[in-house]
Amino acid sequence: MMFSGGCQCGAVRFTVVGKLGRASICHCRMCQKAFGGPFGALVSARIAEVTWTRGDPRRFASSNKVQRGFCGDCGTPLTFEYAGDWIDLSIFALDDPGVAPPSLQLSPEARQGWIDHVGEIPVRDLSEGQAGAAHYAGIVSNQHPDHDTETWPER
Incomplete structure (x- = not known):
């Protein structure tokens, strides 16, 4: 298997x-702040099976026992690192986050x-109708696609 x-x-x-x-999803305040959201969504992997194929994460010691890896350029949260043979990766940093549904x-x-009550909050689809077209008009994404590229940004 490769992810x-x-x-x-x-x-x-x-x-x-x-x-x-x-x-898992973690609701602790450190995860809320590190992810800038209501929780951190993480999946574990053996450190020996993880290869950084482009660049390396910067790290912040969020406690005396934990380092958190993130992109030094855009700030994306990438890892939760605790002692041992395992590393936790941000589920939503995976190209296909659907492969790691939280179970805890x-x-x-x-x-x-x-x-x-998130499911009860009204939904507004910005991709449809006049308001959506105006919202998205002229936007050009600088986000990396959800797959490996030989170079980025592509030229």
């Missing part, structure tokens, strides 16, 4: 050759109460 992923700008890319481990929630005491 690939990387940051938003494409400066850091990785592959995992092997099985992915436990997928961690730190529920810090979980935001509104998470339970």
